[in-house]
Amino acid sequence: MFQLQSKMKFFKQIHCLIITRAFSVNTPNFTKRWVAPTLRELRHRRNKFKSDVFTARNTFLEWNYNAEIFAFGKRLNEDFNMKHLQVAFIDISYTNQEQHRQTTLEFDPPLNMQNNRELVEIGEKCISDYVQSYLQFSLPKCPQEGIIKIFKWLTSEEMLSNISLNIGTKDLTLCAENCPSQKVLRDVFVAVIGALSKSADDRKVYNFVRDFICTQLNQKDLSEIMNFDNAFEELKTVCKKREIGEPTPRLLAQNAAKTVLATNYVGVYGNQKLLGKGFGESINIAIEAASIDALCKIYGIQYNRKTFSFDLQS
Known part of the structure; x- marks a missing residue:
């Protein structure tokens, strides 16, 4: 990891040096012939490193997971129970991976780890209750078949994973893959709603669902x-x-x-x-x-x- 960061820093320094030399005030007002192919080669090498290695944020030296979890709740302006919020970011694939690792290493007794399955079920119920009530109130003339279609669009995996990604859950998610999939991001977002349901009253939970899910209907045909x-x-x-x-x-x-x-x-x-x-x-x-x-x-x-x-x- 340190070698990769050093190489990327070296490429950036070389790039700045080339630009400085190519456009120096001591040279005529034209670009040197060697600049373009050199920049193309450096870009090719940078892209090669980026495509081979995905740098997860939690691998950085200054990463503080507990502080990031606390800051996540404050960014959303919600008072989460920190224990429930931490569990919301633990996917079942991560606990299965850790249990397999403990079995391989012969841990005795094995550590008991929680995952967000229970919180996902609670969050799904909260989303279903409020979103359907909101749609029926806002669209009184729309038949039940139409309400169901709009509800499925609002709560689709693509929609919820996009919301989850944009509120910053990707770097905090613990899963078996280095880069969380759409399903994992969707489950984490629903589990966050479940954690809020255990930490606050129903009014705050429903307002949270309204602000992050129902607002996706704005200016939608x-x-x-x-x-x-x-x-x-x-x-x-x-x-x-x-x-x-x-x-x-x-x-x-x-x-x-x-x-x-x-x-x-x-x-x-x-x-x-x-x-x-x-x-x-x-x-x-x-x-x-x-x-x-x-x-x-x-x-x-x-x-x-x-x-x-x-x-x-x-």
Whole structure:
């Protein structure tokens, strides 16, 4: 590790020296011919070292794990129980690895290590309870199928791991791999919520979930999450259930027909009222776009709806 840092420092010093010599005030106003190939070679060598070795933050000499755990809680402005917060960062793969190592070294008795499985279960319940309640309150016209789709998008592994990465859990996570995977980062974030549930009251837990998870809905096009496969058929079903009337598509305008720049403007009507409108290269595509627009208005998820309120208290 020390040799790698020394080599990287040496490359940086050489890079600065080359730049200084190439652009010295004592030389004419042009770059030396040897500068470009030398810089390319140095960059190639730097990239080679970076790709071969991943430098984890906890391998640095000045790393203080307990201080970093304490600072993590203070950065989030939450009062965690330090014992629960430390357990939240211990993945089950790390405890399995340590138990295997103790068995190999014949520890007697073996050390009993905790992992974050219990905290993950508690955190998942907190997320499920609050996020679904928040969505049902904020989108009262949206059907339960739509609420479930939005909930799955908000609590997907990719979303939660991205939130976890951005609040700084990567360097604190203890797992078998040197670089935590998406699943490990997701579990750590959920376990942090579980640790907060054991350290504070429900109001703080729900506010934490709202601030970090529900805010991902800000300026998001919900129609993309809903992913309407056959919008016109779904619109027929919805109109029948809500007694709106049979939806009827009508061509409102057409431009450049039978050319590559053809544009069709279609509106969908029900009970002689305009439900939605949309554009398309063909009439069928325009009907689908108009049906999606109509469904978004019926469900209350259109793009010009009232924005989500993130000041709601639990």
